[in-house]
Amino acid sequence: MRLPGFVNAHSHAFQRALRGRAEGGDFWAWRDSMLALAGEQTPERVRREYVGVYREMRAAGYTAVGEFHYLGLDEARAAAEAAEDAGIGLVLLLAAYGRGGLDRFRQPSVEAYVGQVERLRADGVAVGVAPHSVRACPREWLEELGRYANAEGLVLHVHADEQPREIEESLAEHGLRPVELLAETGCLGPRTTVVHATHAWDGELDLLAEHGARVCLCPTTEANLGDGYAPVERLRERGIPLCIGSDSNVRIDPLEELREVEGIARRSALRRNVVPPEELLRLGGPEGAAALGLAAWDDVEADTAHPSLAGVEADDLRAALVFGCGADVLAPV
Numbered sequence: 001m002r003l004p005g006f007v008n009a010h011s012h013a014f015q016r017a018l019r020g021r022a023e024g025g026d027f028w029a030w031r032d033s034m035l036a037l038a039g040e041q042t043p044e045r046v047r048r049e050y051v052g053v054y055r056e057m058r059a060a061g062y063t064a065v066g067e068f069h070y071l072g073l074d075e076a077r078a079a080a081e082a083a084e085d086a087g088i089g090l091v092l093l094l095a096a097y098g099r100g101g102l103d104r105f106r107q108p109s110v111e112a113y114v115g116q117v118e119r120l121r122a123d124g125v126a127v128g129v130a131p132h133s134v135r136a137c138p139r140e141w142l143e144e145l146g147r148y149a150n151a152e153g154l155v156l157h158v159h160a161d162e163q164p165r166e167i168e169e170s171l172a173e174h175g176l177r178p179v180e181l182l183a184e185t186g187c188l189g190p191r192t193t194v195v196h197a198t199h200a201w202d203g204e205l206d207l208l209a210e211h212g213a214r215v216c217l218c219p220t221t222e223a224n225l226g227d228g229y230a231p232v233e234r235l236r237e238r239g240i241p242l243c244i245g246s247d248s249n250v251r252i253d254p255l256e257e258l259r260e261v262e263g264i265a266r267r268s269a270l271r272r273n274v275v276p277p278e279e280l281l282r283l284g285g286p287e288g289a290a291a292l293g294l295a296a297w298d299d300v301e302a303d304t305a306h307p308s309l310a311g312v313e314a315d316d317l318r319a320a321l322v323f324g325c326g327a328d329v330l331a332p333v
């Protein structure tokens, strides 16, 4: 059974190396380990290790990936080469990082950041603009990045509302919640994808809907890091388009991400079929492609002779894929 390939709209491939590392009391403790690992990356290591991660994605049915990258320009080029090698489509979401994090994450100015994006575009790399978060980008940066992405017709991806602390800091600095600040600085539009939105208030979700912005959910990572529950029903009520990402790559399985999206929704709503199976499949593939600005990406084949699908009626196969299978039923075409 042939399907559009799954699209991984949010990945940090280097974090795959933290799989199984169970230490750390919360997100912020995990972030310390992540920063230590980020500090060790080189273009050679990215080139070598990302190939393995992208092959794992490809084998799991993802045929395109949005790599949200904050490790430097040479490493960005290495990531693009690794994707090419692994045969997965890639959009390099180059992170703009104005403050905090590690030295290597930061550009000296927003103009320097735009210069990096332009160089990647000149090299033929598909790129998106990615203010890392309202934590990492001052207001003036957000204003310029919103303006630039809009003028160039580029997608804009940004983390927001993953953790309560980020919201408290944004309120203290700006008197605004993260999505409110993104709206005010011109960062929200139909080419915008907000990653997580876990703790978004109704007013923030209204802003996303008004501007036609999307949300990328990363449920296996959000579970692993203790982020919270995605507000699936409140997103859907507003017609906000959703897509999925493997984010930290603690797990690489689009069917599991989709099952989690619906599982969270059902547990919260106390009913079934909150996001119907056909819609889940659409957000696993075409909606992710739209979030990345991709017009074309490879299909995948689901093996209907796989034991996980034994005894399933033909009409139920697509739903059984989401609710009863792992990525081992999927293979690249």
Ligand SMILES: [Zn+2]
Pocket (backbone or CB within 6 Å): 010, 012, 068, 159, 195, 247
């Ligand atoms: Zn992320």
